[in-house]
Amino acid sequence: MYNIKTLNSISEKGLELLSKDEFMVSNEAENPDAILVRSANMLEMEFGSNLKAIARAGAGVNNIPIDRCTEKGIVVFNTPGANANGVKELVIAALFMSSRRINQGISWAQSLKGKGDEVPKLVEKGKSQFEGPEIKGKRIGVIGLGAIGVMVANDAVSLGMEVIGYDPFISVNAAWGLSSSVIRATSLDQIMSTCDYITVHVPLGPETKGMFNKEKFAIMKKGARIINLSRGGLVVNKDMLDALDDGTVACYVTDFPEQDLLGNDKIITIPHLGASTPESEENCAVMAVNQVKDYLEKGVIKNSVNFPNCDMAVKPGCTRILTAHENVPNMVGQVTSILAANKVNIADMLTHHKNNIGYNMIDVDGKVTEDIYTSIKNIAGIKMVRIIEEKSLY
Ligand SMILES: NC(=O)C1=CN([C@@H]2O[C@H](COP(=O)(O)OP(=O)(O)OC[C@H]3O[C@@H](n4cnc5c(N)ncnc54)[C@H](O)[C@@H]3O)[C@@H](O)[C@H]2O)C=CC1
Numbered sequence: 001m002y003n004i005k006t007l008n009s010i011s012e013k014g015l016e017l018l019s020k021d022e023f024m025v026s027n028e029a030e031n032p033d034a035i036l037v038r039s040a041n042m043l044e045m046e047f048g049s050n051l052k053a054i055a056r057a058g059a060g061v062n063n064i065p066i067d068r069c070t071e072k073g074i075v076v077f078n079t080p081g082a083n084a085n086g087v088k089e090l091v092i093a094a095l096f097m098s099s100r101r102i103n104q105g106i107s108w109a110q111s112l113k114g115k116g117d118e119v120p121k122l123v124e125k126g127k128s129q130f131e132g133p134e135i136k137g138k139r140i141g142v143i144g145l146g147a148i149g150v151m152v153a154n155d156a157v158s159l160g161m162e163v164i165g166y167d168p169f170i171s172v173n174a175a176w177g178l179s180s181s182v183i184r185a186t187s188l189d190q191i192m193s194t195c196d197y198i199t200v201h202v203p204l205g206p207e208t209k210g211m212f213n214k215e216k217f218a219i220m221k222k223g224a225r226i227i228n229l230s231r232g233g234l235v236v237n238k239d240m241l242d243a244l245d246d247g248t249v250a251c252y253v254t255d256f257p258e259q260d261l262l263g264n265d266k267i268i269t270i271p272h273l274g275a276s277t278p279e280s281e282e283n284c285a286v287m288a289v290n291q292v293k294d295y296l297e298k299g300v301i302k303n304s305v306n307f308p309n310c311d312m313a314v315k316p317g318c319t320r321i322l323t324a325h326e327n328v329p330n331m332v333g334q335v336t337s338i339l340a341a342n343k344v345n346i347a348d349m350l351t352h353h354k355n356n357i358g359y360n361m362i363d364v365d366g367k368v369t370e371d372i373y374t375s376i377k378n379i380a381g382i383k384m385v386r387i388i389e390e391k392s393l394y
């Protein structure tokens with residue numbers, strides 16, 4: 001039986017894939033085998049000795065202490081692309097809201113309640129304060145051309161915008177999916193200095209933290225509109241407030257409200273709704289659950305942010321040994337030497353690495369004793385060992 005802890009509400013469509021015979025799912029599980037999470041902050045969380053995997057039902061993993069997980073041999077998954085359409089649709093809405101002052105206009109119209117028959121007249125008199133430009137023919141910069149950025153860029157092309165994209169690490173897949181009308185920016189400054197609208201779709205990390213700061217606002221085209229449905233930390237709020245004050249930025253739409261951003265007429269604060277659609281929540285939950293299940297049951301890794309992808313068909317009658325180790329010479333050699341010394345025959349084997357971590361799947365004939373498990377665990381540089389028979393032993 002595996003214990004799964006949920007830290008946020010995870011769609012039933014995903015949870016129902018975990019059979020009751022094999023998995024116990026609860027938001028109170030102590031020392032779980034795996035954690036399912038959305039945006040809950042896990043950065044300071046202590047991890048129990050059983051924890052093998054964390055699955056983020058979503059894209060951003062800045063709420064998870066990845067390095068600490070890697071060090072402990074805990075595999076962290078996310079669900080690439082599973083909520084991209086949900087976010088893209090809200091970005092398009094944000095694009096219109098940033099231009100047409102719909103948000104402010106609606107609030108104003110509501111404030112006319114109680115004015116009786118005067119309302120239609122007041123509407124016609126007051127509406128000009130909410131006018132705003134059309135987006136057709138304007139230039140939009142898309143920073144980050146991953147699952148969301150590509151969809152946004154392509155839809156902006158369909159809406160008649162001139163689209164310029166910046167992503168020095170674009171994947172081959174994303175590049176194939178991008179409209180050929182999208183212009184390729186060679187620097188971030190090219191986007192910042194030439195666009196009427198800028199939308200950002202990069203992960204929050206040390207390299208992107210505060211990427212919208214006073215230096216960038218200083219070169220920005222006057223009156224630009226900025227849409228940030230990625231993470232609040234990408235923007236230095238104080239510098240943004242100054243840029244809104246002096247007219248450099250005409251409107252800031254963020255999915256990440258903070259105290260200092262509230263109550264400003266030029267800021268539209270959405271309460272982190274990018275992925276809050278039934279479709280996105282289901283897609284993410286199903287993907288996260290399937291990935292965790294495959295890892296717990298078979299050691300198969302797909303869509304991990306800290307471990308390499310690794311998949312090997314299970315050999316009937318074999319016992320599977322999984323190890324995670326420092327990516328240095330002779331780690332696998334030491335494991336296989338222990339097996340040879342104990343007369344254990346290897347039926348199949350696969351090793352992959354990602355950055356500093358190596359991951360190894362070995363199927364052996366027959367059983368693996370606790371002594372063998374302990375000897376492997378004691379090899380210097382081994383971060384994790386698991387033995388999977390029909391049911392996981394260790
Ligand atoms: N508001 C919401 O509810 C949601 C927000 N997000 C946020 O959106 C971000 C992007 O999501 P996806 O498109 O699904 O991720 P993705 O991983 O498919 O795409 C991210 C892209 O950013 C690029 N990138 C990384 N560093 C860059 C840099 N310095 N400059 C330019 N490009 C850079 C990468 O090469 C990649 O192509 C997530 O990391 C998350 O923070 C994602 C889903 C929902």
Ligand SMILES: O=C(O)C(=O)COP(=O)(O)O
Nearest residue numbers: 038039058059060275276
């Ligand atoms: O997937 C992401 O990165 C998101 O920001 C979505 O967050 P949520 O799952 O809606 O709490």
